[in-house]
Amino acid sequence: MSTPSGGGAKVPLPRAGTVGIKHVAQHAGVSPGTVSNVLNRPERVAPATRARVERAIRELGFVRNGSASTLRAGQSSSIGLMILDLGNPFFTDVARGVEDVASERGYAVILASSGGSHDKERRNLTVLAEQRVRGVLITPVDQEGDQAELLRRRGVAVVLLDHPTPRANQCSVAVDDVAGGELAVGHLLEQGARDVAMVTGPSVLRQCADRRKGALRALRAAGLGRDALREVAVPAMNARAGQEAAQRLLEGDLPDAIFCANDLLALGVLRVLLQAGVKVPGDVALIGYDDIEFTAAAAVPLSSVRQPTYQLGRIATDLLLDECDNPSGHAHQQVMFQPELVVRESSRQLIAQPEG
Amino acid sequence: MSTPSGGGAKVPLPRAGTVGIKHVAQHAGVSPGTVSNVLNRPERVAPATRARVERAIRELGFVRNGSASTLRAGQSSSIGLMILDLGNPFFTDVARGVEDVASERGYAVILASSGGSHDKERRNLTVLAEQRVRGVLITPVDQEGDQAELLRRRGVAVVLLDHPTPRANQCSVAVDDVAGGELAVGHLLEQGARDVAMVTGPSVLRQCADRRKGALRALRAAGLGRDALREVAVPAMNARAGQEAAQRLLEGDLPDAIFCANDLLALGVLRVLLQAGVKVPGDVALIGYDDIEFTAAAAVPLSSVRQPTYQLGRIATDLLLDECDNPSGHAHQQVMFQPELVVRESSRQLIAQPEG
């Protein structure tokens, strides 16, 4: 009974993994169509038949061939998620939000990271397009190339993630980085800083450009010119790059305060400053961006700008799947969150200092 | 010329994204077989023909249908990577190694995270199996269920990642966690600790169990019984869980030293201890595990146990792809790395203390 090879096997079972719907059908004594029904509309199959088919599936170790389903259906039931950097907790938090919602709504997520490279972005998007994903969530490397536009023309739903757009023909979810930059630097100025440095990543990254714009705006509001902002650009957005930036700053006169375009940079900067005997915030105030989990546990608890990270992922995915499930009746939305200043020890001082 | 709808379109072009090899063939005035050749064996096609086809591909915005290819080929050219926790830098570092090698060798990576849940692990593996991935790299949730075994039976190559195996019928890449636990606790004892606590995650996790085993071994070697080890088990392996563990420890007498099963836990513990006014390492020595980037920048630079993370990913992927590309002539290997103790401030003291 339990020997699958027993029943007059007209179709011999090749290596496992090649068991198809037909084999199951034969084993259960039904037609392939019925097996398909068991898999996709179980309620249309008589209970007895269904049980027989399900047993055959178990016994043969059948696994549905997703390629064939997708081919037949014309589209898969997965979405692509393209982020900038796997090593940045900001993005992995976003990814958690995406996965949770997708899973709730019966979609699988294909996660890919561009690492900030146009080339990798393009290659990964090609793979996603070939997989006929239902839609794509993307944090683009920059405004230009606009790979996303190509996808949208091909009928793939696209939602921009952590990237606002003025265009009304697509969804986007973002946090106001200009406001965030203004918050951060405004706070530093309030604390008495007059000579502010900004450590920033590649200027093609919108996040960097916008946060810088906000920083300049804060300076202007305080009656300072843009020369008041010393800029240190590094080629990446991780702690190592932050260390490099700090070393460069140590070569000259130190500023009053440093605004880092993200927390990873800030952690790197902090480390080098402390090693060099610079007191934070005594000698230099420091603030980062993203408020990742580790900032609170840093050598000096780091001030930062908080974003609704997990929510960002959730909402973007909701928008995307709404568009997928109901392409015609979908109204594109551009969602913009406001960031929140989180003040910790690293930037508390200056004017308050004289007392001690 | 440039109007695709121009040439006596027998096959009308439906919505973009539905452009198939046939449309391209017609547009270029060749047969579908030739287009396929251009895509897969360009050298067999005459240069002039190839150019014509490539132009048609560009003009029509053709994108190969991966499902159809995979269906026809019987297997895809992607591999699955199943990790325990997206939020742990250890795993994202591993993932970087995997992606780099896979990309070098022409494979795509489908990244999935089980989050330590059997259920999610099983669901994700099912998706991977349905996608007919060439192979799977997996850090299993625990030894039991052995979902990986099922995959292997179905003819999918499987390499265990960060998980050793005694079985000779499969590849595995791991770091000796027992040795790591012994290193960590041995170090704490050398520093004069006598009352050691271990903060650990779910005991089903092999990493936790092995590191604990190593810890006990170190105690035994020092002539101490296993009661010398106070254990605090928390349900997750992140900073929040670490905070919870520290709060529990604060309710009773504090130990001399704390060994955390990973750095995220250690960062959480550190934070709560410092907030409670406990001096680290003055009152309590602390050591973590994994040596993630943030440990060095922590409030008190954290001692840890370093693993060759990126290499782990690279080597595992090499093994997997060797097996995929040459299934018959492949010799299974069980690779085991040795961890390395990294001593920083958080565990330096005790016996040296009396001097100051």
Add this chain to the structure above:
DNA sequence: CGCAGGGGTTGACACGTTTTAATGACTTGG
């Protein structure tokens, strides 16, 4: 001039699933 050989191209089929229209069995009401 005829023929062998080979490079270039073609056409048809197979991959495994889903779907649709049609078939068969079985129930119900007249």
Add this chain to the structure above:
DNA sequence: CCAAGTCATTAAAACGTGTCAACCCCTGCG
């Protein structure tokens, strides 16, 4: 007891690509 349904199941036709044997045409050699 038959007609008209209802419900469960089936057979066959797609989806888009890759492969393979067959075919055509041109060149070079006898």
